Amino acid sequence: MNIKRRTGALLMTPLTVILVMLILVPAGIFFLYSFYEFKLYEAQPAFILSNYSKVFSDPTYRTFASNTIQISVPVTILTVTAGFALAYYIVGCRSRKRTVLIALVVVSMLASYLARIYALRTLFGEHGIIGGIIEELGIGHGAPGFLLFSRSAVIIGQTYFLLPFATLVLFAGLSGIPDDLRAAGRDLGGGPAHVFRKVTLPLAGPAVLAAIVFVFFLSAGDYLTPSLLGDPNSVTIGSAIQEQLKVTGNYPLGAALSFVMVAAFALVYLIVRVAMRVTGLLPAKAGRA
């Protein structure tokens, strides 16, 4: 047992070193930056809280946070719902069809993120493919405005980009549920909906929680899609961080915004977890995983 534990520790060492060096150390440095002062394009060592107080007191950031929520919440609901349906369908397929479908989901993730954004712009642009079809059919002039450079365009785009991620996470969770349990539920007189609600959904709870968290974090932190598909009302906290880090070079304020966002993410995780627990979607034991 002791040898097994030591071997495990030895095997984990490289990964631990990589994680510490590439994630924890840079994050720690970045956290320190959030207390620095920005002067002459430089983060100058200091210990000030004004970056954090600015984040909380400036109404601009409240607007950006509100925009972020108004984009990320619908994206999360749409993506996890659609991903669950897709994963549920794939799990129910026969082996060969299942492999093909999973391969297709994975392949859809391989295309460059930027290429996919510009593909959407070509599709949804006023004079793009959809606009062209509408004009050809004589039912309007160009594509509807909400399809591009709007908040709804960002929601559509992010749902499209994040659906494969959510599907894979949910597929992993659903495929681990033994068929016997559902069969037992049916044998005990439960209808399909009842078995789904009382057996499948709670057992898939941890995967659903993981998918929700995963999608919400990626959506809320994304600045590229809002920049390239959004309108002026789609500027998110992610865009504000990007502005501070890339344009004005204000690393301290950018770092403070980032860590406030991390804290907000942790809060969102706790709220979702408690909500799922209360509604019985996340069994207490499974939730600890």
Added chain:
Amino acid sequence: MPSNSGNGINDLLTKAPMSRRVLLSRTSAAAALLAAGPVLAACGGSSSSGTSASGGGSSAAGGEVGGELDIFVWQGYDAPVPARKAWEKKEGVNVKTSYISAQQDILPKLKSPAGEGIDVSFASPFQMEVFKEAEILTPITEEEVPNLKNLFPVFNNDIYKNEEGEFLVVPFNFGWNGMVYNAEVLGDPNSWDVLMEPELTGRIGLWDDSVTTMQFAAVIHGFDPQTTTPEQFEVIKQWLTELRPQVKMFAPSLGDYMTALSNGDIDMVPNGWNATNVFVEGNREIKTKIPTEGKLHGALGWVDCMQIPYKCDNRATAAAWINQLISGDQVSVETYEGVAGGATCENVPPKLAKATRDLFPYNDLNSLFEKEAPIALEFPQESDKYVTFDETVEAYEEFKAG
């Protein structure tokens, strides 16, 4: 090539009051030069060099031209690969390039350990005071870069020099940010008033760059960013508030608004690059213009300048590279063509293709920079009297938040 006397930038500088900050920064710049003496000597100093006027060169102070040349530049300013490779072969140089992604990347990198050994980088006039205070820049003499003598008079200007009259940066490429529009939709507007027209509601794309946008807004209102008062700033903010409903998108890059213009998703970019029409493909008639009518007028002029940072370790080759790029030789011409750039030396424009040459009024650059597209200096980092850089960034974010 005709040239002009008189200088708008000089006027701008001399008319500006000598604030405590300016005084301090100039004093510190002079002190920095004294302090930087040993460093300069270590990387070649500013003594005589054998760099030839035609570009390239075989020797310069501090050593022979050759070896590795580390350049930290804007994409496209590293010259097209075939031409650069030919120059590298001829001079025995290996050019190692890293790209600047934002103006604000330059100073932190040059000051950090990552800036060690960078031989050539860039700076804009609006950043000069900050660069001087940071003691990044080293004097560049005509002995090192003989083609300095070919600069158009408008670029032989104090703004690019230290107190001793030595160049701290070498003007390389210029242009302006102004009206870029779809002429099929808007015809031929010549006033910024068009921005508020109902037909442009939700049809404007703004280049999403707080620094450029705020300078642009100040300049077209006729305000000098270095001395913009809070009252003037309120006028700018009010104008931005009125402009916001017209904005359809904030474009994160030049390429992005070019695509939107070319696809017909937007009809105008007010703070667009003057050479946009060279690069926009498709069947739209994209034009660029500096509006001259109406209450608001003009555009934001800019000059990208090369510098030899104090951490350079191959000064002779750095000087040769700079000299080459403004020489009008093959590497130089191909670089200007590649970026649709404005040449800063008098002997270069005749060698450029007509389409590139016609982008700029080479026969009247003074008027361009004095009246039509003034080069804005940066909003001050600190001031009790004038609007500061941080305040403009905040205002820009407020504008974006709506």
